[in-house]
Amino acid sequence: MPDYDVVVIGGGIGGLSTAALCQKAGMKTLVLEQSDRIGGCCSTYEVNGFNFDVGxxxxEMPGAFEELFRRLGMDREKYIPFVEVDPIYDYCDISRGVRFSYPTSVEGTAEVIARFAPEEAKAFLDFAKKFTPIIAGLVDSFFYVPCMSFLDSIKLVIRYPQMIKVLPMFVTTHQKVVAKYFKNEDVQASMAFQSFYGGMPPDLCAGLYAIIGLLEHEGIYYPPGGMIRIPAGIQQAFEDLGGETRFDARVVRVMVEDRAAKGVELWDGTEITSRNVVSSINAKQLYMEMIGREHIPWHVWRGIRSMELSMPCPMIYLGVDYEPPLVAHHTLNLTSAQVMNDYWSDYYLKGKLYEVNGKPEIMGLISWASKIDPSLAPQGKHVLTHMGLAPYNLAGDDWDRLKERYIDEAIATIERNIIPDLSKHVIYRDMATPKDLERMLLHPAGAVYGIQTDISHMAVFRPANRSKAIRNLYLAGASTHPGGGIPGVLAGGIITGGLVTKDNG
Known part of the structure; x- marks a missing residue:
């Protein structure tokens, strides 16, 4: 008799949400987390009184959490409280010094745009008017429904006919969608940067990501206590239902017999048998390292090998001794959409850092979490994190050697454009390089978004939530449908949990 009905590899949001739904259905479920901390990229760690969010x-899309807890029959607020974040972000163009903030209100954002691009204010309102009414239906029909075959895709359209209006977004790029509605360079840049939430530049990321800009106007939230509150809340709900979580339990092999998953083997040699195995780790890593060529048909293996990993996101963690002169939880330190596209081809793919006039410019997203929750830092002090854009493989250099210099260059970039004299107030500094993320979180090449999100890796072309090659094997996490980011991973966990419980009902 198997030890468990379901064993879940990985204690991230995708794995935990799947596990909770399986446990709710009466299936004996175990979550195995390789580290000593829950959440993976969505977590928080403490040092010297500073609490930093890992990634x-x-x-965004808080409705995904409501949907999960509705299915669990539990109160989301009890397990994961949220505080609204407004404005959404402060945008700073590092090349021209342009700066403005977008509030949550659609009308308020149009007013901001009207100050520097009057003709685009109406375009933004028209964009919102066209897509806001169909967003809810799109989320319900696409985010919580399996998309494992072309038949599934047809069923999605039949179920939600208005989806025809957004089908062109599946076969075009983020940049083309944005450029169709907006002509001003600054507005384009402020609408295009969300492509990097999917780990791709605007001209390669799937067009569907263009509506993220509108989803943000549905509300942005932060959990008091840090981002770890999210996976910890789902874990608590899972364990309240009778589930079990083990830490420092690294899985090295999925046990397969006759192309059916039978359990897992841990790093120390322990074997745990199970009727079903759910993997929330990188899909490419799962199939190539934990299962192996001998168990997978040649055509599936060929497809797995062809999958491209997402970009990594170098993370800098700063503790400062004062309240920084920022106005928003998020500050974007970026530039035009065209430069972001050129960065990918001229720098990223060549293993280089972005430069202006021969000097590094470290683009990225600054998060000021202690603005919302002062308890994340000692009294009178604050925490800042910086999510950057840089390749895993560096031409002629190595991340372990570059680490301190990269932090210096990032601080210098921020000082030039956003926070003068920042370096004088930094009393703690650290960084998780792409290599560090690979070591800590076991993300191959530091790929925090799993598989990239261009047109060839969307929907039916992503690794399926129910494996087509191995029976009793399921996938959750950023690598599978609908994709990376907190709402995408949570929705994927809901989909996978539904498949496991249905197949075992």
Whole structure:
């Protein structure tokens, strides 16, 4: 008799949400987390009284959490409280010094745009008027429904006919969608940067990501206590239902017999048998390292090998001794959409850092979490994190050697454009390089978004939530449908949990 009905590899949001739904259905479920901390990229760690979010820094689409806890029959607020973040972000163009903030209100954002691009204010309102009414239906029909075959895709359209209006977004790029509605360079840049939430530049990321800008106007939230509050809340709900979580339990092999998953083997040699195995780790890593070529048909293996990993996101963690002169939880330190696209081809793919006039400019997203929750830092002090854009493989250099210099260059970039004299107030500094993320979180090449999100890796072309090659094997997490980011991973966990419980009902 198997030890468990379900074993889940990985204690991230995708794995935990799947596990909670399986446990709710009466299935004996175990979550195995390789580290000593829950959440993976969506977590928080403490040092010297400063609490830093590892990666993820806000919550979009809070409805995904309501949907999960509705299915669990539990109160979301009890397990994961949220505080609204407004303004959404402060945008700073590092090349021209342009700066403005977008509030949550659609009308308020149009007013901001009207100050520097009057003709685009109406365009923004028209964009919002066209897509806001169909967002809810799109989320319900696309985010919580499996998309494992072309038949599934057809069913999605039949179920929600208005989806025809957004189908062109599946076969075009983020940049083309934005450029269709907006002509001003600054507005384009402020609408295009969200492509990097999917780990791709605007001209390669799937067009569907263009509506993220509108989803943000539905509300942005932060959990008091840090982003770890999210996975910890789901873990608590899972354990309240009778589930079990083990830490420092690294899985090295999925046990397969006759192309069916039978359990897992841990780093120390322990074998745990299970009727079903759910993996929330990188799909490419799962199939190539934990299962192996001998168990997978040649055509599936070929497809797995062809999958491209997402970009990594170098993270800088700063503790400062004062209240920084910022106005928003998020500050974007970026530039035009065209430069972001050129950065990818001229720098990223060549293993280089972005430069202006021969000097590094470290673009990225600054998060000021202690603005919302002062308890994250000692009294009178604050925490800042910086999520950057840089390749895993560096031409002629190594991340372990570059680390301190990269922090210096990032601080210098911020000082030039946003926070003068920042370096004088930094009393703690650290960084998680792409290599560090690979070591800590076991993300291959530091790929925090799993598989990239261009057109060839969306929907039916992503690794399926129910494996097509191995019976009793399921996938959750950023690598599978609908994709990376907190709402995408949570929705994927809901989908996978539904598949496991249905198949075992």
């Amino acid at each position: 993820a820094s806000v919550v």
